[in-house]
Amino acid sequence: MKRYAALTVVAVIALAGLQTSAQEMPKVAVIDVQVLVQESAAGKEAMGRLAKLQNDKVAGRKKLSDEFDALQKQFAAQSATLTEAKVAELRKQLEDKEIAIRRYDDDATQELEKAKGTELGGLEKQIMPIIQEIGREQKLLLIFNKFQSGLVYADEAVDITDQVLRRFNTKVTTSGPAK
Template sequence: MARKLLAVGLGAAALLAGAGPLVAQEAATAKIGVFNADRIMAESQAGQQALALFNQLRDQRLSDLQVQEEEINNLRQQALGATPNTLEAAQLQRQLEDRMLQMDRLQEDVQTELANRQNELTGDITQQVGQIIETMGQEEGYSLLFNAIQSGLVFVDPAMDITPEIIRRLDLINPGPGP
């Protein structure tokens, strides 16, 4: 019985050993590509347009926040200059606390607005890139395509980088403003 189990075990091991080179051979012929999603957003015309719109909104909102901060600083200076334990000092302190609370709310609103706007601006691009990657995978026979940023890869042969082709195809879908 033990001899029969040993024979079965050795037979299975031989099968696996024989399959090993076959699996390795298939893996060696697999076509693998890598892309950099950050580069696609930074270098494509659609990504640059989205980034410009986002930066414009962000700069505007930061400017609004700076105006609020300056007003708070002015109130703070007034409160510090007021005679302690007077009605004026108490009113200024209350105004300061109210403005600081408003500022906190405004900062939260700005963060939410910017996050939503970024998602709006990049959502269509991300979807288009996904479709381009799927099409390229099918057309060019890729077995695996990795996002270099999220993949954990530590080295990639530059010949495997399909980022420029994805950017080219994305720019064909979304041509930038004319000259």
Template sequence: MQLRNQWLILTMLTVFLTAGSALGADVAKIGVVEFQRLFENSDAGKEIKAEITEKGKKMEAELKEKGAEIEELKKRLEREALVMSKEMREEKEREFRIKVNDIKTLQKKYEAELQGIQKRLMKDLQEETLEVIDEIGKSGGYLMIMDKRGVLYSPSTIDITDEVIKKFNQRYAKKEKK
């Protein structure tokens, strides 16, 4: 009986202590960040997009130029095919196929190069963004800050993307001045 009373008292004490600490605890502060919006609206993100677009246009112009050369070669081959010997025609057709394959290889190389540039620049942006988010999390007393893509629902009141963009742009401006 005495053991039962002790357990009852211990259980009640545990419940009151747990309930008291739960009621007195601060509300957990949670935030979400939408990285796509950060990329599109931050100064660094806009700069990355512009750089990738510029490089892509240069590569595209070069590919178009080479494509026009191949098209001209094809037309010349079709015009002169009737007056060429069979061996000469086969040689020119082989040269034409080699040039077509060269341009396809160049196109794949450019695509891989652009993807590599984008991946490198985005990695740098993401690392800097995570540092800013870490600062905001610590200074703002957040329990957790998550990527919006992993969240099925969140009220707009916990979206801190605009705050992250603002601090990131401030940090980026200071970095650019140096």
């Protein structure tokens, strides 16, 4: 009986210790980087620059497409009345314009990807010191990038996104492209 009482006391003490440690600050946290990019002032500015670049590329593509369409209409309307040499010349112009459009698309895609990498890399350089600072302050052992780390679920108690966002918006000034 004494042995049973002693085991019960040990179990109660162990459970009390677990409950106390469960109430302490979590040693693991998550952060939603997508929220930081979309809601921070610097992130909004970077996304605005990317959107402007994309709109410029779309406008350039539309201009090339309009030129191609005009050539196609000219070819359709005049091919029956033109000489063989003129028909061949128009066909060559159409092929050249088609190649120019494909090159433009490839170049635009590469330029947009490079700009995205530059912008997001600049944001990362600005935000990492803040994440590390909060991690040290809260004595966190690990901080995961929510949903991009293979994480499927995280309780809101371990999500530090709002803390990082507030500090990021107060510490980082927005001006010009990210370096």
